[in-house]
Amino acid sequence: MxxxxxxxxxxxxxxxxxxxxxxxxxxxxxxxxxxxxxxxxxxxxxxxxxxxxxxxxxxxxxxxxxxxxxxxxxxxxxxxxxxxxxxxxxxxxxxxxxxxxRGETLDLSPYEVSPLSPSELSGFERTVYERRSVREWSARKVPDDIIEKVLKAGLWAAHACNLQSIRYLVMREEHCPGLFRGSDIPGGPLHVVVLQDMRVYKANPVMPESNQLLDAGAAGQNLVLAAHAYGLGACWLTFTSEEMKQRIRDYVNLPEYMRMTTYVDMGYPDQSPYPPQRISVDEAVYYWK
Structure with a gap:
């Protein structure tokens, strides 16, 4: 390297x-x-x-x-x-x-974040630990208000320097049949493409590209967690080819300054996958002192 x-x-x-x-x-x-x-x-x-x-x-x-x-x-x-x-x-x-x-004391107590209650913690843990990738969906339509809540969660993800580059393409499969062909799954009823408006990174030209990609990754994680919390099933996907990306870009006449970073398919699930197991914390921690 x-x-x-x-x-x-x-x-x-x-x-x-x-x-x-x-x-x-x-x-x-x-x-x-x-x-x-x-x-x-x-x-x-x-x-x-x-x-x-x-x-x-x-x-x-x-x-x-x-x-x-x-x-x-x-x-x-x-x-x-x-x-x-x-x-x-x-x-x-x-x-x-x-x-x-002026030398005055600033009272920030109204903005203090309270710890989650036991019932709230239970809901949080369920969202994190029960979320799984879903690849089959029912024909039930996802209401616009639920989509908006999921998108908002993505916008509230951590973002380097508060630049806020995240933008979206939100497309229902029924309105663009076959546009997302090329994926290794049948494709969900709702496609959410995570875009990044690259113009905002002019505000910090020394930021490494890895940080930019982490911005999109943080948004993607919030999207799949929020989708699960609102009763949807989601699968975080990647574009399988440049041809696939260009096809979608041409379809919506997407400007070149919008980077297509990743996308999430979602809808009401028609399957209940057995949750994949994870390695233990002990195995994952390389050093702790």
Whole structure:
């Protein structure tokens, strides 16, 4: 395996140029990239430092808010809705930061996550341990509201730098018969293709491709778990050929900047497979001290 090259001084200069965009550059930027940069910069220049200061009982350096304030100013000048999630989130973080800058104590107790109750834990464990790949489905149609809940779970998966690259193709087999042919299974009544809008990764050009693929993997895991929790059966699949991917891409006229990473077939199950057994934790742990 080729060793990763160490960052040189010239790399560091380019690094700064990539992340510290001027107001003029931000105003002229494609909206998708701008929103991704807003999320990434807010995360790396304010959110992390804010919580570090809050939980250590220290004031926040006033300069720490400058980047987020610049993005919010540009956001307003671009005339973008202030109800979009990035702006709402940044506004709340900025209000927290201003308290810390003034030396006030920040009360984050309303956002504390409570441990799951025994009954909730039982439901969680059932979802994790009873989930299995299903390859036969009934003709029962999956309602749109259930599909939306499953898709939302995928969007709430962990994502590097809060870039939020995940997008979807949602296609019912009855509306595109045979389009997904080539898989080693008959194919489910509902196909959910996990896409990645590669434009958002311009916001962090030094991110390894492996991290990008992990973003899609995390979303895929949430999809199959959510499908199981809502009574569906799902099978996480891969595209068997470039021809298959191109056929689907051409069918929906998918832009080149959308990467087709993986897909999940799902529907109401018409089989109950015996759960595959897993190796023990003892066997899996290489080192624990």
């Amino acid at each position: 080729k060793a990763e090259r160490r960052m040189t001084m010239s790399d560091k200069i380019n690094f700064a140029a990539e992340f510290n965009k001027s107001k003029e550059e931000l105003l002229a930027m494609d909206e998708v990239e701008f929103r991704a940069r807003f999320r990434e910069r807010c995360h790396h220049t304010l959110e992390i430092q804010l919580y570090s200061a809050a939980y250590r009982g220290k004031p926040l350096n006033p300069k720490q808010t400058k980047t987020t304030e610049l993005f919010m100013e540009v956001w307003q000048e671009r005339g973008m809705p202030e109800t979009l999630p990035e702006y709402v989130f940044a506004s709340r973080l900025l209000s927290f930061a201003q308290k810390l800058v």
